[in-house]
Amino acid sequence: xxxxxxxxxxxxxxxxxxxxxxxxxxxxxxxxxxxxxDTEEFRFRISGLRFLDVTRRAKFLVFSLENEETLLxxxxxxxxxxxxxxxxxxxxxxxxxxxxxSGEELRFRDTRKFGRVYLVNDPQDVLGKLGPEPLxxxxxxxxxxxxxENRKRILKPMLLDQGFIAGIGNIYADEALFDARxxxxxxxxxxxxxxxxxxxxxxxxxLKLGIEKTGASFTTFFNPDGSQGEMQNSFNVFQxxxxxxxxxxGVIERIKLGGRSxxxxxxxxx
DNA sequence: ACCGGAGCCTGTTAGC
DNA sequence: TGCTAACAGGCTCCGG
Numbered sequence: 023x024x025x026x027x028x029x030x031x032x033x034x035x036x037x038x039x040x041x042x043x044x045x046x047x048x049x050x051x052x053x054x055x056x057x058x059x060d061t062e063e064f065r066f067r068i069s070g071l072r073f074l075d076v077t078r079r080a081k082f083l084v085f086s087l088e089n090e091e092t093l094l095x096x097x098x099x100x101x102x103x104x105x106x107x108x109x110x111x112x113x114x115x116x117x118x119x120x121x122x123x124s125g126e127e128l129r130f131r132d133t134r135k136f137g138r139v140y141l142v143n144d145p146q147d148v149l150g151k152l153g154p155e156p157l158x159x160x161x162x163x164x165x166x167x168x169x170x171e172n173r174k175r176i177l178k179p180m181l182l183d184q185g186f187i188a189g190i191g192n193i194y195a196d197e198a199l200f201d202a203r204x205x206x207x208x209x210x211x212x213x214x215x216x217x218x219x220x221x222x223x224x225x226x227x228x229l230k231l232g233i234e235k236t237g238a239s240f241t242t243f244f245n246p247d248g249s250q251g252e253m254q255n256s257f258n259v260f261q262x263x264x265x266x267x268x269x270x271x272g273v274i275e276r277i278k279l280g281g282r283s284x285x286x287x288x289x290x291x292x
Numbered sequence: 293a294c295c296g297g298a299g300c301c302t303g304t305t306a307g308c
Numbered sequence: 309t310g311c312t313a314a315c316a317g318g319c320t321c322c323g324g
Binding site: 025028081096097098099100134136138182184191192240260282283 | 317
């Protein structure tokens with residue numbers, strides 16, 4: 023669930039809680055959570071290192087550590103991070119725990135176990151194939167047009183392709199397409215210049231709004247500090263199947279595209 | 293190049 | 309009320 027705005031919100035909340043603190047121990051209750059290196063080497067290399075910075079790239083949390091090490095965490099569907107005192111209660115889905123010299127712990131809870139932890143010297147080993155950051159000033163309409171050239175893809179699956187553009191997930195793809203008034207089933211080679219501009223605008227608008235609202239919260243997801251995001255109150259189409267479109271009054275439809283549920287207004291979106 | 297489906301996991305919700 | 313199937317914010321691999 024966590025997409026760019028949720029991960030950005032998490033990074034902003036975690037940064038002041040972690041920078042300057044030192045990792046003094048690791049508990050790994052589900053070894054598969056650690057993608058690389060193996061658990062033994064992971065423990066050896068990360069122990070004693072201090073957090074220097076917490077940022078985001080795509081849907082990855084990027085923790086810069088001392089000693090030229092970078093810790094990367096991807097929350098996937100159900101991951102959640104929090105910094106709390108090193109005392110009970112421990113949730114049964116908390117699989118990886120970073121013990122800090124402050125007497126606190128950074129806990130990685132992940133019900134579905136899809137999340138992953140990486141420790142690398144060169145972050146590009148993990149982040150290298152990602153597409154552009156959609157909110158970076160370098161991501162212009164012209165760049166989007168260039169990246170669409172000579173390609174024939176269905177719009178929605180393309181937005182979910184992290185190599186094409188980074189950070190968009192199922193929620194913001196649907197919302198961006200509604201904003202741009204484009205059907206999720208449109209083929210990219212049929213887009214006019216003004217439609218590409220609308221798409222570019224829609225992507226940036228919904229992501230910026232998502233960050234302003236500190237992300238979207240569901241029963242299974244909330245921010246690191248326990249607060250609820252507010253973006254779910256601003257959805258125009260996502261999870262509004264059968265309800266009326268705020269723009270035209272039409273009925274929001276739901277279809278499957280690329281295995282993902284897809285919500286749109288068949289009247290507004292062309 | 294690109295699409296759809298399966299697989300990875302557990303929990304919750306919808307439907308009968 | 310109770311069981312079962314479908315479904316869930318993501319991503320990767322595979323066959324066609």
